[in-house]
Amino acid sequence: MDMTKVLVIGSISDLGLIGLAQKVESPEIHYLLLGGGDATQLGKYGVTKVYTLSAQVDEASLAETLVNLISTNNYSVIITPPVNKYFKTTIPIAAQKTSAPVLVDVLDLKQGGNTFEVTLNGVGNRAQVTVKVTDRVFLMAPPARFKPVEKVTTVTTESLQPKAITGIKVVSTEEKPKGKVRIEDAELIVSVGRGFKKQEDLKLAFELAEVLGAEIGCSRPIAADLKWLSEDHWVGLSGHKVRPKLYMAVGISGQPQHLAGMMESKTVVVINSDPNAPFFKNCDYGVVEDLYKFVPALTKKLREILKK
Amino acid sequence: MEILALVKLALDTGQLRVSETKVDIDSTPLKISDIDRNAVEEAVRIKEKAGGRVRVITALKYGPLTRRQQEAESLLREVLAMGADEAYLIVDNALINSDQLLTAKAIAATIRKLGNYDLIIAGEATIDGYTSQVGGPRVAAELGIPVITFVRELRVEGNKVTAKRDLEDAIQTVEAQLPVLVTVTREINVPRIPPLLQIRAAMKKPINRLGLADLGISMKSPVEVTNIVPIQVKRKGVIIKDGTVDEKVDKLIQALIQEGIITPPR
Ligand SMILES: Cc1cc2nc3c(=O)[nH]c(=O)nc-3n(C[C@H](O)[C@H](O)[C@H](O)COP(=O)(O)OP(=O)(O)OC[C@H]3O[C@@H](n4cnc5c(N)ncnc54)[C@H](O)[C@@H]3O)c2cc1C
Numbered sequence: 001m002d003m004t005k006v007l008v009i010g011s012i013s014d015l016g017l018i019g020l021a022q023k024v025e026s027p028e029i030h031y032l033l034l035g036g037g038d039a040t041q042l043g044k045y046g047v048t049k050v051y052t053l054s055a056q057v058d059e060a061s062l063a064e065t066l067v068n069l070i071s072t073n074n075y076s077v078i079i080t081p082p083v084n085k086y087f088k089t090t091i092p093i094a095a096q097k098t099s100a101p102v103l104v105d106v107l108d109l110k111q112g113g114n115t116f117e118v119t120l121n122g123v124g125n126r127a128q129v130t131v132k133v134t135d136r137v138f139l140m141a142p143p144a145r146f147k148p149v150e151k152v153t154t155v156t157t158e159s160l161q162p163k164a165i166t167g168i169k170v171v172s173t174e175e176k177p178k179g180k181v182r183i184e185d186a187e188l189i190v191s192v193g194r195g196f197k198k199q200e201d202l203k204l205a206f207e208l209a210e211v212l213g214a215e216i217g218c219s220r221p222i223a224a225d226l227k228w229l230s231e232d233h234w235v236g237l238s239g240h241k242v243r244p245k246l247y248m249a250v251g252i253s254g255q256p257q258h259l260a261g262m263m264e265s266k267t268v269v270v271i272n273s274d275p276n277a278p279f280f281k282n283c284d285y286g287v288v289e290d291l292y293k294f295v296p297a298l299t300k301k302l303r304e305i306l307k308k
Numbered sequence: 309m310e311i312l313a314l315v316k317l318a319l320d321t322g323q324l325r326v327s328e329t330k331v332d333i334d335s336t337p338l339k340i341s342d343i344d345r346n347a348v349e350e351a352v353r354i355k356e357k358a359g360g361r362v363r364v365i366t367a368l369k370y371g372p373l374t375r376r377q378q379e380a381e382s383l384l385r386e387v388l389a390m391g392a393d394e395a396y397l398i399v400d401n402a403l404i405n406s407d408q409l410l411t412a413k414a415i416a417a418t419i420r421k422l423g424n425y426d427l428i429i430a431g432e433a434t435i436d437g438y439t440s441q442v443g444g445p446r447v448a449a450e451l452g453i454p455v456i457t458f459v460r461e462l463r464v465e466g467n468k469v470t471a472k473r474d475l476e477d478a479i480q481t482v483e484a485q486l487p488v489l490v491t492v493t494r495e496i497n498v499p500r501i502p503p504l505l506q507i508r509a510a511m512k513k514p515i516n517r518l519g520l521a522d523l524g525i526s527m528k529s530p531v532e533v534t535n536i537v538p539i540q541v542k543r544k545g546v547i548i549k550d551g552t553v554d555e556k557v558d559k560l561i562q563a564l565i566q567e568g569i570i571t572p573p574r
Binding site: 059060084085086088090091100101103104117122125126128131135168170171173174175176188225237245246255257263264267268269278280282283284285286287288293301302 | 319321322324326331333407408409412433435436437438439440441442444445446448449450453454455456457458470473474475476477478479480481482483484485488493494495530531532533534535536537538539541543544545546547548549553554556557558560561563564567569570572573
């Protein structure tokens with residue numbers, strides 16, 4: 001059996017993706033390591049070659065570097081994390097230039113000869129889709145989904161010199177206020193939406209969250225348009241995917257793009273004044289009430305009961 | 309200014325037709341992918357300032373074609389009513405269920421066929437695929453022009469484009485020369501709702517159809533979809549709507565205790 005060449009691209013914390021690479025039959029795994037880190041660590045999981053970049057580059061230059069690397073080494077499978085806009089820009093450029101499809105939010109991979117059968121979340125996260133591809137394919141998946149098995153190898157390292165691509169000039173970069181919430185890992189979430197009329201009113205939700213020991217989540221407009229909360233709170237198709245024990249949605253209508261981010265929650269509670277809000281069709285417990293009356297009353301009662 | 313807006317007629321995932329075991333794509337209605345309305349809006353605003361025209365390009369991705377073509381045309385009338393001047397609809401059986409590689413080739417070939425362009429605008433992602441590939445980076449790569457993704461503020465002065473990119477941890481301001489492809493976020497503007505007069509006028513605007521043969525494309529999609537299974541979560545659906553606020557609070561707290569989410573100390 002021939003070796004199948006696989007390239008994983010990511011930082012050192014994305015090495016979970018090697019687990020996906022190991023699903024290929026007799027893989028030869030290379031790793032393009034971005035942002036520094038200890039390359040020898042990758043040798044624990046069967047990576048034989050690690051590439052690094054001599055400089056941090058923009059999307060167009062990284063895409064160009066990738067295209068060259070792919071044509072030199074003739075990879076069949078290229079795996080990347082999906083999580084940021086840097087990859088979302090780079091990978092499709094590289095894929096188009098190497099005539100390959102990109103499959104996003106990949107769950108699993110099976111190989112039969114030179115055909116790969118890939119399952120993924122699709123249709124706006126409403127369905128599990130199975131596809132067949134031959135030849136080269138790019139896969140994007142969250143690293144935490146996979147667990148690489150140990151297989152110690154010797155790693156050789158090579159530094160690549162990316163070429164700068166002219167065309168787009170960065171004039172300035174303004175850091176966004178950083179939050180520290182890892183909403184993906186939260187056990188309990190109180191999530192807020194546009195049912196809140198003013199930013200100050202969010203304190204109702206914060207008080208409730210404090211009594212429960214919950215993190216605060218939010219819908220897209222709260223983070224993206226109104227900027228009442230930093231983006232680490234944002235739940236949904238374009239935000240974070242969460243899977244808490246309790247997801248309590250307060251003043252959120254329940255549009256499909258929001259639901260896409262919280263489908264895996266265990267118990268879903270919805271508080272909304274509109275009995276026809278779509279979220280009521282996707283909840284375990286739905287309270288039809290004005291949040292301005294209900295939330296303070298709930299907080300007060302919980303404080304009494306939980307003696308907080 | 310020659311502006312092109314790329315629009316997807318996406319599956320309306322809010323109205324997805326699902327049974328226990330199947331997603332019925334063929335009978336799920338289509339809609340203009342939300343963020344592509346922002347793309348059209350931005351294109352029309354630039355035209356209103358700088359003059360020129362806006363042409364819309366769309367590749368139909370869902371069958372059956374016999375029925376979808378009519379649906380596609382009436383959806384395209386919506387963006388024509390917003391102020392676009394003309395639409396190009398790529399219809400071909402080979403594009404149904406095809407992957408993004410082929411779709412991007414078809415759109416890029418259409419753009420080349422139309423001739424001159426200065427600015428191409430698309431949405432940051434579509435509501436159904438949500439992969440951010442086709443309208444932006446892939447088409448730009450195929451055309452060999454620069455792409456600026458995730459733009460929430462756009463300025464065009466003469467030949468120069470200034471854009472604010474909305475990245476995870478920063479707002480990045482970039483500059484480029486035309487021609488360039490830009491993808492916009494939902495926050496860049498509020499798409500207009502066209503008045504009746506515009507809607508009527510849109511009925512007379514041209515919608516041109518093209519097939520892959522017209523574009524000289526004969527490749528097949530490298531991806532074959534073999535199965536689509538709905539992700540369904542069973543929820544209890546207990547609605548608490550009667551009684552006073554305090555009674556509702558008590559009912560919810562009972563439920564939270566039962567679910568083991570809170571445990572009152574004894
Ligand atoms: C491609 C794409 C990606 C998207 N990604 C995301 C995403 O990741 N996450 C996301 O959240 N959205 C996303 N959206 C946006 C999504 O479609 C909705 O627009 C958004 O989720 C609505 O937010 P909301 O529920 O807070 O606001 P609204 O839809 O305005 O709902 C507010 C709700 O509050 C209720 N309400 C009002 N007053 C009260 C009161 N006093 N008491 C109780 N309830 C009250 C109303 O009845 C209403 O149901 C995306 C959209 C697109 C097109």
